[in-house]
Amino acid sequence: MAVVGIDFGTLHSKIGVARHRGIDIITNEVSNRQTPSLVAFGPKVRAIGEAAKTQETSNFKNTVGSLKRCIGRTLNDKQIQDYEKRFINAKLVDVDGTVGAEVNYLGERTSFSYTQLVGMYFGKLRDIAANELKVGVSDVVIAVPGWYTDIQRRAVLDAAAIANLNVLRLINDTTATALGYGITKTDLPEPEAPRNVAFVDVGHATLSVSIVAFAKGQLNVLSTAYEQNLGGRDIDYALVQHFAKEFTTKYKIDVLSNPKAIFRLTAGCEKLKKVLSANAEAVLNVESIMNDIDANSKLNREELEALIAPLLETIDAPIKAALAEAKLDLDQIHSIELVGGSTRVPAVKQKIQDAFGGRPLSFTLNQDEAIARGATFACAMLSPVFRVREFHMHDINHYPIRVSWDPIPTDPDDDTELLVFPQGNTLPSTKVLSFYRKESFQVQASYAEPEKLPGSINPWIANFTAKEVPVPASGDNACVKVRTRLNIHGIMSFESAYVEEVEEKEEPAPMDVDPAAAAPDAPDAADAAPVEAPPAPKKKRVVKKKDIPFVATNSSLSTELVEKYKESEAQMHSSDKLVFETEERKNAVEEYVYDMRSKVEDRYASYIQAEEKSKLLVSLQEAEDWLYSEEGEDATKSAYVAKLDVLKEIGDKVVFRYREVDERTKAISQLRETLNSYMAQATSGDEKYSHIEEKDKQAVVEKVATLQKWLEDQIVRQSERPKNVDPVLTSAEIGKKRDEIIYFAIPILTKPKPKVVPTTTETPKESPKPETQTPPPAADEPKEPSEMDVD
DSSP states (O other): OOOEEEEOOSSEEEEEEEETTEEEEOOOTTSOSSEEOOEEEOSSOEEETHHHHHTTTTTGGGEEOOHHHHTTOOTTOHHHHHTGGGGOOSEEEEETTEEEEEEEETTEEEEEEHHHHHHHHHHHHHHHHHHHHTSOOOEEEEEEOTTOOHHHHHHHHHHHHHTTOEEEEEEEHHHHHHHHHHTTOSOOOOTTSOEEEEEEEEOSSOEEEEEEEEETTEEEEEEEEEETTOSHHHHHHHHHHHHHHHHHHHTOOOGGGOHHHHHHHHHHHHHHHHHHTTSSEEEEEEEEEETTEEEEEEEEHHHHHHHTHHHHTTSHHHHHHHHHHHTOOGGGOOEEEEESGGGGSHHHHHHHHHHTTTOOOBOOSOTTTHHHHHHHHHHHHHOSSOOOOOOEEEEEOSSOEEEEEOOBTTBTTSOOEEEEEOTTOEESEEEEEEEEESSOEEEEEEESOGGGSSTTOOOEEEEEEEOOOOOOTTOOOEEEEEEEEEOTTSOEEEEEEEEEEEEEEEOOOOOOOOHHHHSTTOOOTTTSOOOOOOOOOOEEEEEEEEEOOEEEEESSOOHHHHHHHHHHHHHHHHHHHHHHHHHHHHHHHHHHHHHHHHHHTTTTGGGSOHHHHHHHHHHHHHHHHHHTSHHHHTOOHHHHHHHHHHHHHHHHHHHHHHHHHHHHHHHHHHHHHHHHHHHHHHTOOOGGGTTSOHHHHHHHHHHHHHHHHHHHHHHHHHHTSOTTSOOSSOHHHHHHHHHHHHHHHHHHHTOOOOOOOOOOOOOOOOOOOGGGOOOOOOTTSOOOOOOOOOO
């Protein structure tokens, strides 16, 4: 069973796996420890991850990013339209009420929802992990932002289901970071005096703050706060705007009107930002940005900080909000841990330090991989495969959840809503709500403070409808209990509905035993005391739960739709695999054509006959012409395999002759060394071979001599043959002869010496002296037991 943790990132994602030596962040197919969060579409195949990043500039309209930011959103969401659109070049459309992208796939305009797109991306991460572990991957823990709402969390679970992944837990990214920090600590205090640590994560798109209390074997999340539009991409965007304006004057070009120019400038600005994080000044060079113009400029750190000043001002608010929610002062914070790539920017670090009153910052965690490590630890804790030290996590929900219902007609003044899970409620949590009803009724769950939700996400969470409410015999309202749960994923759901029925059951009376009747000398019945009447049986109240049928709806995709998407994803995955394998075979044919053509005139020249050379060159030319023809350009995998087999019928003979020269020389040397070794052992007068019979030694000598003669004869025969003719002596044949002498000689020369049985001599017994001899006991005299010496 594989143990996998995924840090689902905006720019990149990381995959952690648990092994017996610890947690590893694995590499993808190009040996990178992070995989770009991109999905691209082409006329034949999809490109996901690194492949999508490679062709992003040339295929930007069909490359979809912002997977983490857009899943679970709608097209008309304020944040999508006003903010995310600037980072997405694909056309955004509505797909079944959620945001999706319209792309050109297999020559047709096709629309995919972001849930499907994330499912495709998770499938890629699954394949990377499976390739590394050499085993199928199904159970995972995925780290998501703590500000994700119920709709977004359900969408991630649906996406994972499309990729055939079973999510053991959706863990908040700040909690994953805290877990990775605390589970390895051996000096944590007692629960009475916990260690309060602040975690600040500034990533590619979001700033997250969490205050966590650590004690021995546990962590308690005290508060969380976020700034959802502050990260590395916002700094890059500010730089792009600055240089685009400068280049309008300097080079008379409008960079913002050309998507490819924006890509090139964004890449240059990202490099510039990294250089300025370590240097006071940096130069920007963008080759052929547009209209064959090579643009260049420079910027110093002070100018950068002035450009991003509005962004820096937003750092204070979430830090203060987190401290206020945790009800802690700055002097109660033990340390401030920073993670996330954007915390490398000096201005960002300084602003965070200022917000904490100038306290020193700590960088004990890996800034890029801390979340993935924590998620993998969480997966290992839930897996039966690994034994992880006992460590309890107490996470909280970020948004308060309430339930509401229609008033009872007979009591219009009755309350119609209730705050069930307040902000900061522990995960998981179960609460039972009581409703007094005679008829079916509905309950709706939603977020209590919609203004705090990201963008314009619908605050609705779920609906509950109770059916066939039983009416008590008294005619009063029945007490219907509705069980609600906020699970470890941070998802709220209605679990069950029932009424409690009270029954009175008689307890069996205790058995009375008449002691007089039980006595053996009991008096007559006339003299016996009168028997008392048995007491009345006691009644016991038994509470039974009777389930009520109900219907609960939420934002999760229906089972049928998930299966449909899963089947579609499986077909696309198979199609992609076939295309990749076909391209590999095509490249193999092309490589063979050019490789053989050059080597036939060079290293293989002495090993090919004139007729063979002529035939091979003709076949190579025909294969090249076919490759670049219309037929060969779009041929099937089997056609490329057949074409390569035809070429190898001639070429492999030549390659075999060439390789045999070196391999035959090595094989001859090994055989001679083996023969000489066994000959020396068989003719040696060494004591360790003295127990072996002479006839057996002679058999080894004769066998060695026979093989030596065979080898010398074959070497002479081979030396008489030209190089361009198939050899009469091959390395494989020599290897068989070497195995033959080894299997023959070893049993003889390693025969163990016979064991020597030691001989014993008897010592003559001395006659007992008469004065010490004890007379035998009389027949009726008991014998004394003999004494036994015990060591």
